[in-house]
Amino acid sequence: MINGSTQLIPHIGYPTEAFRAPMIYNPWFASKQINAIVVPMGVKPKDFASTLTSIFAMTNVRGALITMPHKVEAASLVDSLSVTASIAGACNAIARNPDGSLTGDQFDGIGFVRGLRRKGVELTGARALVAGCGGVGSAIAASLAAAGVDELHLFDLDQQTREHLSQRLRTHYPHLRVVAGSTDPDGFDLVCNATPLGMHDEDPLPFDVSRLAPSTFVGEVVMKREITPLLAAARSRGCRYQIGTDMLFEMIPAYLEFFGFPEATPEELRAVATLQY
């Protein structure tokens, strides 16, 4: 129940209709009797910078969730960025420090990696292939680097996008082997689809699944359906896999911790969320 003591987590993006966070965070806050809410706020690009200033001047704002199309601009507006957000060149969470300065972070990749760890996937020394070097792919690549993978192969249709990410990874992780990858998943411990392919029925598969070995773990970021065509192919070839919303439910505890809320588990969040698979 919202009252004058409710703390706000503005969820800033445009358009707002597809926002998922309110339906996960808010039932969890209610279940824990925490007087806080995630509030969707539709903000157009021209208004974003000034609105962010207004929002963080509010006395009852605890932090903000930033989504499309503002993640890249957000990274340029905060006072400091985590390594992951620096590599991704984007942030999707902002918190205000006690001195009033703003810190930006990015937990998509952490959510992906936490999900893998919970499934027993060994990342130290692993060879990984990430297809898609946009916001979420960059974040996943950064988190895989932080988790100790040995080789990171990156694929993107846009070579410049891939090269920018490669350079940022090499700067922060000089011992990591960063390689220009392909859609061939052969020989990897882990392959991850971080492209939008799989949202629509007519989409091509992001990898050549005929070359997918059963020992390769397959990660997916598409959340529109639980079993995307890629995951269906992976499953039929005997691969272990991770669905898109696993990343989502794994990352939310990291956001909650970033904003200073008590510890949450993905199981608790799934149990109360009105967004489900």
Added chain:
Amino acid sequence: MINGSTQLIPHIGYPTEAFRAPMIYNPWFASKQINAIVVPMGVKPKDFASTLTSIFAMTNVRGALITMPHKVEAASLVDSLSVTASIAGACNAIARNPDGSLTGDQFDGIGFVRGLRRKGVELTGARALVAGCGGVGSAIAASLAAAGVDELHLFDLDQQTREHLSQRLRTHYPHLRVVAGSTDPDGFDLVCNATPLGMHDEDPLPFDVSRLAPSTFVGEVVMKREITPLLAAARSRGCRYQIGTDMLFEMIPAYLEFFGFPEATPEELRAVATLQY
């Protein structure tokens, strides 16, 4: 349940802790399955103007509730004001017109008058005394003028405040007799306490109740308790009266209408509000 299609009514003020509106509007929205919420936003005076601009640029903001300490500044920031808000020199509700311009209004006085009407009080031709010429007193005076009272006696410890209100009333209602009043309630059809007196036990009474006739209707704006010392005295002298929250529950349907929501009744609102006496 908040989701990406939820419309916002920011409730802007500082501090926020004593806000009442969320506990009345939000249960009503839920009971009617209207996807809208009143969201408290703590905004300090130095940030108010820029924050108002940011808020009304948001794509899912339906209107805003403005409270202390911003009501007077709000009246200077909108593009047009209702007559009541002009007289009050303050507005506590802002809506965006289809052309993007902002209109300010002020429904405290309308709530007070609607409550009187519902109790069968005849206002046309009445003689009324209003003690307190601040924001709420000004609004009540303006609404009593609009309702057709014949004489309006105004009392305020600050003569200048009273004179400013008197002048604005005379400008908009040239046929109304506006008179400098006193704390003597003798001879009035209606007396209204629009001062904060009655919030604390040690407060003096706003009127000399020994001179209160049983035929005089007594209105109260203090909401901190249901029966203030003034209302207790009025009741013991046989006067009819109106409690502070009657004004509140009567004004909310006017706000909802202003923001373009379906019709509400005070009874419905009282039935679902988690704010009660």
